[in-house]
Amino acid sequence: MKRRAFLKTVSAYSFASIIPSFHHSVIPSLLVPMDDSQTDHLKAYGLTYKAIQAGLKAEWLLNYRGGSFLIPDLDALRRDAALNGIRTEPVDSAMTAVRGEIEANNMDTVPLEKAPKVAVYAPPNAAPWDDAVTMALQYAGIPFTKIWDAEVMNGSLKDFDWLHLHHEDFTGQYSKFFLIYSGMSWLAEMVARNSDMARRLGFQNVPELKKAVARSIRGYVENGGFLFAMCTATETIDLALAAHNVDIAATFADGTPLDPDADAKLDWSQAFAFTGAHIETNPLVASFSDIDGHQVNGGARRQPLGAYTLFNFSAKIDPVPTMLVQDHRQVIPDFYGLTTSFTRNRLKPGVTILAEEEGAPWVKYVHGDLGKGTWTFLGGHDPEDPQHQIGDPPTDLSLHPHSPGYRLILNNVLFPAAKKRELKT
């Protein structure tokens, strides 16, 4: 964890002895339940974020009533909760019983101390509703900064604790829409904007620029940053990293055909999550490799959507993955993206699977560490728009305040706020 890194190794200390928690303080507390009694799950994350942003201490009660939060019982927070339709419960006298229940079960408490500074990697003209994370952050009221290639290349990433990537194609092939959507104005603008940026930053072509951006993001994680990626950014950033010495871009993207032996030349040691994948060489198929299990644009290879199940981790032993899977639903309907899922046999050893479709050859949600930082990949584009198509209307999250899929995104946003903790081995 950046500057306050989580340690994967588990210490011999008991949690209770090292976690400073404010239940001993005189300030009474409000419980923000996250089970089915909650009236707006997504905004509850924003309320908690605002509390820690204001310098107050909060706690995340892992596995307790759907992963509830404990925040100080202050008028300002009560008012915020009322305005946003968030259910809160005063728990002064009941807190002892709550902590007893947590102690006796597969539950734990994690102090939340510092509001993470959030960056979203997106082109300047990206519509705010074309990215599930941006929508979730806006709806929950969590502030963020948009950055793009220029900011990444000039070292601005160090100013942020958390970086989100969405449907950027880091292979520099414009999501391989170049031939399929030829003539569409939005594509022409995308091509012009990327080409201009590559020129400005001194790169020969867009694929080379994106490889450099991918390497900078990798460096950011190695130095302690949190990376959360969705949709096609997950697959293509690994392809771009693995392809640092080989041309995997089609002729339309860089003027040269891709290397016929690209598969053999990929260096997967540079990648975050995947290994041994085969590149999709057909420029007319909007798919990048066999990492994606669903191949939404792969014609006969396309797989139907099912449902994915969140793993139940041990809260006291594995608090990090436990935080990432806090939800009031354990089985969640799947949703397509240009990259929907991750084929199991393309995952590197050591990658933590957070959610999978039982019996299927793919998983949905994975996590791992790199250097001092961590990365988390979630397949799919929009949890509440399972068949998302270009040009679809934006998802109105006020109609989905209990979205379990969006909760996974917001778990990731709050996760860097958790206080460093020594863990047992």
Place this chain on the structure above:
Amino acid sequence: MSLRSKGAAVAAMVLLASATPGRVARGQAIGPGFELERSGRYADAASVYFTTVRSDPTNIPALLGLERTLFVLNRMPELLPLVQNARARQPESHALRSLELRVYAALNEPDSLEAIARRWAASVPQSEAPYREWGLALADRRMWDEARRAFLTGRQTLGGDGTLAIELAELEQRVGNWEASATEWARAVTRWPDALANAASQLADAPAPMHDRVGRALIAPGASPRARRLGAEVLLTWGQPTAAWAALEPTLVAADSDSPGALRRFADLAGALTTPEGHRVRGLALARWADMMAGSPGAGRARAEAVRELLDGGDKIAARRVLEAHSDSNGVAQAALIQLLIADSQLDLAEERLAAPSTAITADDRAALRLTLARAQIARGDLNRATAALADDSSVVAIAQRGWIELYRGNLKNAMEAFRVAGPYGTDRAAATDRTAMMALLQRIQDETSPELGAALLTLARGDSVQAIAALRRAAAKLPEQGGRLEVQLLAGQVAAQKGGDQEATAIALFDEIVRIGGEGAAPPAAELDWARLLVRNGRAAEAVPHLEHLILTYPNSAFVPEARRVLERAKGAIPRS
């Protein structure tokens, strides 16, 4: 190789592979080639195709596979000797001839390409195919001028104004010469009527600045009737229905067997337009079609539809003309004519026709007409004749309508009773909602009668919003503060907010007063929500936020809170506009 050529090649491949049992066996032999090609392993796929061609030199699926894969691999020269060999073995094969031309085009050898094409043309002197394939091969290489010359050479050699017109039209369109494309499409449809749908679809994509020129090319004086009909369809798709009808109408001569079909197609296309002009020309086309097809089973239905469209298009004169010519025996037409008379405010005449005994009008239509007539009488302010128009109708709709009439007379208790009997579900949803909202207002008022309120609501029903606002305010002033005054003021405020302009200040003053007084009932939170909505609508979202927050925090149990939260989200920009 262009996408189009690829598509054609794949289609040809599939067709040829399934033509005969022998071919099926060969197709199976090259099956792995297709799989390799599909997975992007073009070199391996090419090897499979080469193996097939070595054992079967005229195997067209394999040769087409090589055309696709060698192009990607930049190895097209390897294909030429194989194709030449195959063509020599089967000189009559159209597919091989075409392939040979495409290979020469891919190798950028236009002189050889022309020589081969001319040689093929000499062998089939009446056929357009050699010139078509010659031109298309060049067009696929984006050699537009050379492609045009190939097509025109064919036209000159074979004669006929429409020869290769479709190919030339598509070529000009690809180059962006929309006017020339239109001229060629005009030639094409004149020769082949079946090309009309494709031509219209293609020309519909012309950019807006070219519309005038394309239109003129199709409907210029001297243009053939089919070209004018094409012009009419294109103008329709561009949203110019009046110009479209002007282009079509002169082509509608009774002796022309194409006319009914052209009219029907025109009417169908006009159905996509939602403007009054669009409805009107659709009505004109349907009426004309019905006249042409008089006696056919669909003519009566088309005429009724024409009347409806003409009314929607605001052309009452044309609608009435259609109806009066055909209403004697047709119940639908009679009903439509009465509806037209009501819409035209000729209520006496409508009343008279409705009262006349006629077996043609169905009971349902008669009841609906009575209701429409009653509403028209209310709009005129004649409540007695409105009551008379409803006669002894005991349907839920009529009971509800009687409730409104009682309300306008100021008989609040009777109105409430009628609304209660009608219930919340009868009639359409909007009408039921209006009724329920009025019941909510009335139940706050203790008095059984209020002529002032009735008169104010009648003024509102008659569409005089400004007078209604003032009348509602006067009526409210006579009611106790917590006995209906706030609710009636709220209604006045809502009408004023909807009216906009100068009335917005009145609306804000009313909402402000209601919110300041507060108290029990739904009016204070509703007023605050409407106030905030008005501010948001006027781009003053920041001013709306405190109102919405006040509403949510002051009335946490109000039914308006969820909607207030949504408006608050929008005001803050936290959720996107759909």
